[in-house]
Amino acid sequence: SAQLSNRVQQIKPSPTLAITSKAAELRAEGKDIIGLGAGEPDFDTPKHIKDAAVAALDAGQTKYTAVDGTPELKDAIIAKFKRDNGLEYERNQILVSCGGKQSFFNLALALLNPGDEVIIPAPYWVSYPDMVKIAEGKPVILESSAESQFKVTPEQIRNAMTDRTRLVVLNSPSNPSGKAYSIEELAEIGKVLEERPDVMIATDDMYEHILWNGTFANIVNATPSLKDRTFVLNGVSKAYSMTGWRIGYAAGPADVIAAMKKIQSQSTSNPASISQAAATAALNGPQECVTEMLHAFKERHDYVVEALNKLPGVTCQPSDGTFYAFPGFQGAIEATEGVNDDVEMAEHLLSEAGVALVPGSAFGTPGHMRLSFATSMDNLKNAIDRLSKAL
Ligand code: PLP
Numbered sequence: 104s105a106q107l108s109n110r111v112q113q114i115k116p117s118p119t120l121a122i123t124s125k126a127a128e129l130r131a132e133g134k135d136i137i138g139l140g141a142g143e144p145d146f147d148t149p150k151h152i153k154d155a156a157v158a159a160l161d162a163g164q165t166k167y168t169a170v171d172g173t174p175e176l177k178d179a180i181i182a183k184f185k186r187d188n189g190l191e192y193e194r195n196q197i198l199v200s201c202g203g204k205q206s207f208f209n210l211a212l213a214l215l216n217p218g219d220e221v222i223i224p225a226p227y228w229v230s231y232p233d234m235v236k237i238a239e240g241k242p243v244i245l246e247s248s249a250e251s252q253f254k255v256t257p258e259q260i261r262n263a264m265t266d267r268t269r270l271v272v273l274n275s276p277s278n279p280s281g282k283a284y285s286i287e288e289l290a291e292i293g294k295v296l297e298e299r300p301d302v303m304i305a306t307d308d309m310y311e312h313i314l315w316n317g318t319f320a321n322i323v324n325a326t327p328s329l330k331d332r333t334f335v336l337n338g339v340s341k342a343y344s345m346t347g348w349r350i351g352y353a354a355g356p357a358d359v360i361a362a363m364k365k366i367q368s369q370s371t372s373n374p375a376s377i378s379q380a381a382a383t384a385a386l387n388g389p390q391e392c393v394t395e396m397l398h399a400f401k402e403r404h405d406y407v408v409e410a411l412n413k414l415p416g417v418t419c420q421p422s423d424g425t426f427y428a429f430p431g432f433q434g435a436i437e438a439t440e441g442v443n444d445d446v447e448m449a450e451h452l453l454s455e456a457g458v459a460l461v462p463g464s465a466f467g468t469p470g471h472m473r474l475s476f477a478t479s480m481d482n483l484k485n486a487i488d489r490l491s492k493a494l
Contacts, residue, residue, distance in 0.1 A: 430474065
């Protein structure tokens with residue numbers, strides 16, 4: 104067999120995609136599986152956004168665009184930052200990429216030298232540590248627990264910083280915990296980050312609009328002095344149910360954005376021209392679609408959290424936003440014969456109950472499960488019934 108690079112041997116395939124494909128496999132064998140593993144809204148992309156894509160196609164917008172995005176989309180992003188976040192950027196501070204995933208990937212490759220450390224609070228989005236490893240950086244994971252609302256403290260961040268620390272990653276509202284930091288909590292973290300002017304910050308605001316408890320704020324809102332070394336990462340995937348269109352974007356200091364653009368110019372070039380036209384319509388157009396989806400997620404959230412708390416050995420805190428619940432399963436794991444940890448519990452629930460959940464250890468927080476409630480209420484009720492029987 105072929106000799107593979109050390110780089111690729113150090114990383115693992117995305118575990119959320121893995122559980123989704125395992126569920127699809129069982130389904131293909133004729134098993135009735137309810138998939139609560141996927142990280143995407145179940146709604147169709149709103150019609151006015153699809154119409155804009157069709158119009159772009161008809162108008163012949165089918166060629167390469169500027170690597171960093173069309174001027175129309177960059178201006179829509181600049182207007183969005185001003186409108187929603189009170190943040191001002193110039194065009195050369197914006198890079199549009201093929202999904203939020205590529206935004207972070209570009210950032211890691213542009214910033215990190217071998218051995219540079221990246222502080223990542225757990226539970227984390229599964230892709231951060233592996234993307235850091237691809238860039239030959241070193242993920243430094245901070246633990247959290249249900250007791251701390253799955254948030255890390257400023258002291259934890261201070262204690263984790265070394266001479267090699269290059270980047271601190273924040274994600275609020277969080278995939279998978281659903282928890283969001285308040286602006287006051289961020290300001291406390293901001294004080295610690297102010298002590299280290301050489302450290303860069305990434306705030307992943309992908310779930311900004313899927314928030315029902317509290318008001319959205321990021322670290323730059325809390326501590327404006329950090330703006331010239333913070334990268335704000337966002338995208339249209341979750342807010343507008345546009346995961347398949349692959350549009351994400353980054354805003355930050357022009358020199359690093361230019362370096363990220365150079366990397367993108369030698370990998371994917373521009374994101375798809377049609378998708379950029381659709382994303383422009385999403386950001387500039389009416390925002391009611393976002394609110395409608397938010398209401399549906401909140402209703403499902405309330406049902407799921409209450410129902411999970413009634414399951415034996417399961418405890419679940421309410422989420423502040425996102426479409427995830429992150430229940431603790433430790434009691435259920437201990438009570439189930441032949442099941443020793445969350446990974447085995449996920450396998451058990453997939454085979455015994457036909458319900459696909461992602462084990463918390465995939466996110467760096469064992470003993471828990473991530474349940475995505477981006478599916479119909481009927482599916483959720485059915486899934487809870489099955490979990491209840493299996494436990
Ligand atoms: N950031 C977070 C926290 C996410 O959960 C995701 C998707 O799962 C992304 C970024 C990337 O989204 P995409 O690449 O689909 O735009």
